[in-house]
Amino acid sequence: MNLRVKSRRLGEETGVVEIIGEVDVYSAPQAKKVMHELVDGGATHLLIDLRATDYLDSTAMGALVGVLRRTAERGGWVRLVGPGPRIRRLFEITRLDQILPIFETEEEALADLPGEGGVG
Amino acid sequence: MNTSTRVDLRIPCLPEFVAVARLTVAAIASRLDFPYDAVDDIKVAVGEACTNAIEHAVLESRPQEEIEICCYLEPEALVIEVKDRGRGFDPALQAEPDILSGGGLGLILIRALMDEVELTSLAGQGTQVRMVKRLRPVSLGQAR
Numbered sequence: 138m139n140l141r142v143k144s145r146r147l148g149e150e151t152g153v154v155e156i157i158g159e160v161d162v163y164s165a166p167q168a169k170k171v172m173h174e175l176v177d178g179g180a181t182h183l184l185i186d187l188r189a190t191d192y193l194d195s196t197a198m199g200a201l202v203g204v205l206r207r208t209a210e211r212g213g214w215v216r217l218v219g220p221g222p223r224i225r226r227l228f229e230i231t232r233l234d235q236i237l238p239i240f241e242t243e244e245e246a247l248a249d250l251p252g253e254g255g256v257g
Numbered sequence: 258m259n260t261s262t263r264v265d266l267r268i269p270c271l272p273e274f275v276a277v278a279r280l281t282v283a284a285i286a287s288r289l290d291f292p293y294d295a296v297d298d299i300k301v302a303v304g305e306a307c308t309n310a311i312e313h314a315v316l317e318s319r320p321q322e323e324i325e326i327c328c329y330l331e332p333e334a335l336v337i338e339v340k341d342r343g344r345g346f347d348p349a350l351q352a353e354p355d356i357l358s359g360g361g362l363g364l365i366l367i368r369a370l371m372d373e374v375e376l377t378s379l380a381g382q383g384t385q386v387r388m389v390k391r392l393r394p395v396s397l398g399q400a401r
Contacts, residue, residue, distance in 0.1 A: 146282055162308040163272035194304050196363035228370040231362050 138149040139191075140164040142171045150213070151250065152244070154178035160234035166170055176204060181213030184246050185237075188219035205237060212237075216246045262330040270322040270341065276361035278303040278326050285328050286335055289392060291371045298370035299335065299390050305363035306386040313384065334372075342383040345369045380390055 139158040146152050152175035160168050172183060183204060187193070205215040217239045220228070228234040240246035266281055268274040276354055280351065283300040291299070310324045329336040368374050371387035 154303075159276065161272075161304060162275050162311060191299075193302075194301070194308060195366060196308060198362050214354070227301070227366060231365050 140167060142168050144175055146178075146180065147184075147201065147247070148176075148179060151182040151184065151187055151247070152178075153184045155186040155189065156193075156197075157189040160190065160197040161192065161194045162196040165194070165196040165200050166178050168197060168202070170202040172200065175195075176207050181208055181211045181214070182250070183208060183215045184218055184243060185215060186218045187221075187224060188242070190224060193224050193227065194227070195231075198231060200235055203234070216240060218243050218246050227231075235255070261332070264328045265400045266326040266328075266331065267323045268307070268326070270324050272308075272311055274324075275304055275307045276385065278324070281338060282326065282328060285330065289319060289330055289335055290337070291390065294355050295390060302367045302370045302388055302390075303337060303339065305367050306337075306388070309363050309386070310339065310343070310384065312340035313341060323342070328368070332391065334389050337390075339388075340383060340385045340387055345378040345383050352399045 140160055141155075141157040143155040144155070145155075146151060154168070154172050154175065156168055158164075172185075175183060185201065197208065201215060201217075207212060208215055215237055217228070217234075217237050219241060220239060225234075228239060236247075264285055267277060268278050283296050284302045286296045286299045290329045307324055307326070325338075325340045327338040327340070329338075341372040362378070367386065367388060368382045369387040373387075376384070377387070378384040
């Protein structure tokens with residue numbers, strides 16, 4: 138399966154997960170594990186970088202909703218960055234874009250967080 | 258391609274084979290000259306239908322089962338049937354999709370991306386999702 142998941146921290150509370158390739162029922166557990174590890178490590182805000190995501194299914198969407206619930210319990214959020222039009226459409230069809238806001242760039246997604254990621 | 262042609266595919270009811278199904282059916286759709294976006298719709302819908310079958314199989318502890326995917330290449334449409342041999346269920350008793358739990362998203366996507374969707378499930382006989390994607394959308398003039 139063609140999936141790579143990379144993670145990094147932006148300051149104390151924010152983590153970034155980059156999903157590269159295809160994430161589906163087979164590979165979603167790999168992405169889910171990385172997202173939950175960041176939350177376990179203290180991140181309350183997650184940016185999910187979808188700029189290099191070629192395919193994403195409902196299993197991956199369910200994993201995003203699951204990690205959103207965990208961050209929301211701590212007053213945090215999950216935001217999506219840069220999905221292509223096809224993947225953006227899937228979030229619009231399911232109306233998940235209402236709870237997982239979509240931004241074009243990482244800077245836009247962090248605009249209301251002064252001090253995080255050097256954008257404040 | 259001006260006559261109906263049938264292509265069948267069987268995959269193990271396992272997550273690692275969903276990509277095989279969706280990519281194979283996408284290749285078939287390409288043969289019918291669907292535009293790129295429509296091929297992508299078909300690919301997602303087939304992936305979701307297979308994923309549903311696998312999730313049922315896991316719940317019912319029968320991962321040794323197969324999923325059967327039948328594609329009917331018709332002059333004006335691609336008809337795809339995805340069948341499993343699980344316990345089946347009563348569609349009328351299915352819970353409403355709940356985006357906050359992430360449940361039911363697959364069926365929402367299938368219904369939005371395909372032109373026709375029919376879900377048939379019989380207790381003890383499994384579930385079939387029949388999906389149709391038309392090569393050219395029916396125009397208002399044709400619909401009258």
